[in-house]
Amino acid sequence: MVHFLIQHEDDVAAGNGWLSPRERETLKRFRVPKRLSDWRRGRWTVKQALRAFFGLEYPAERFEILPNSEGAPEPYIDGHRLPMGLSLAHSGNRALCALTGSDMPIGCDLERIKPRIPEFIEDYFTDAELSHVRGLPPERRDEAVTLIWSAKESILKLFQVGLRADTRTVGVILPPDGCFSDWRDIGIATSLAPDPVTVWKRIDRGMVLTVAVPGVPGVKPTALQLETP
Numbered sequence: 084m085v086h087f088l089i090q091h092e093d094d095v096a097a098g099n100g101w102l103s104p105r106e107r108e109t110l111k112r113f114r115v116p117k118r119l120s121d122w123r124r125g126r127w128t129v130k131q132a133l134r135a136f137f138g139l140e141y142p143a144e145r146f147e148i149l150p151n152s153e154g155a156p157e158p159y160i161d162g163h164r165l166p167m168g169l170s171l172a173h174s175g176n177r178a179l180c181a182l183t184g185s186d187m188p189i190g191c192d193l194e195r196i197k198p199r200i201p202e203f204i205e206d207y208f209t210d211a212e213l214s215h216v217r218g219l220p221p222e223r224r225d226e227a228v229t230l231i232w233s234a235k236e237s238i239l240k241l242f243q244v245g246l247r248a249d250t251r252t253v254g255v256i257l258p259p260d261g262c263f264s265d266w267r268d269i270g271i272a273t274s275l276a277p278d279p280v281t282v283w284k285r286i287d288r289g290m291v292l293t294v295a296v297p298g299v300p301g302v303k304p305t306a307l308q309l310e311t312p
């Protein structure tokens with residue numbers, strides 16, 4: 084089962100008491116304000132997602148999000164590694180966390196829909212993706228390019244290779260009918276793994292959300308709730 088949560092910069096609590104002592108040390112090392120606020124909002128979003136998943140009675144500071152040797156985030160509680168898949172992304176003033184209730188790995192990405200220069204798709208897209216995008220009416224291109232890019236990032240995070248890998252090792256096959264506000268799975272062909280992978284996609288307030296998981300499409304991602312109904 085895949086769960087997700089989006090948080091805005093305005094949701095992030097003032098002060099840093101909700102970070103662990105080790106995380107507060109990491110925070111001190113950031114020199115670029117944008118990187119600092121992205122990192123802080125990302126940690127906040129993951130911790131809120133973990134609280135929504137395990138129980139809102141857990142205080143955020145008991146959770147710790149530490150990068151593994153590849154830079155991928157891993158969740159801990161009271162210093163013990165939680166056996167669950169976790170991924171995070173930030174874009175604009177928002178952050179997205181996606182997690183699995185088991186040790187199944189996961190990758191997610193969040194991108195604002197915006198125009199990109201032709202060289203971007205020429206450098207990073209496969210020939211099939213290029214012809215798909217060029218065949219679209221101009222008003223649908225920005226959304227399709229953002230979606231293809233985001234799906235690639237999610238897959239590269241799923242395999243924890245990030246942009247060290249060639250983005251053309253992931254081929255994205257978009258449905259012909261455009262994007263929807265609810266989750267839909269899209270076709271992926273990748274040489275990074277012999278087995279099938281699924282990417283879920285969704286458009287929300289001008290942003291593309293994608294979540295990549297191993298295997299064939301199962302139940303679509305569900306939103307974590309921070310308030311009891």
Ligand SMILES: CC(C)(COP(=O)(O)OP(=O)(O)OC[C@H]1O[C@@H](n2cnc3c(N)ncnc32)[C@H](O)[C@@H]1OP(=O)(O)O)[C@@H](O)C(=O)NCCC(=O)NCCS
Nearest residue numbers: 121122125153154155156171172173240243244245246247
């Ligand atoms: C992973 C990567 C694709 C993220 O892309 P991005 O558009 O910059 O940022 P996003 O907001 O989508 O995602 C950032 C999050 O991805 C996660 N991440 C970083 N490396 C990861 C990896 N190898 N696998 C999975 N997730 C990773 C981190 O949690 C990061 O957030 P944090 O630094 O606040 O913890 C990119 O950072 C990358 O390729 N990194 C590996 C290569 C590298 O280290 N390059 C040096 C950059 S200076």
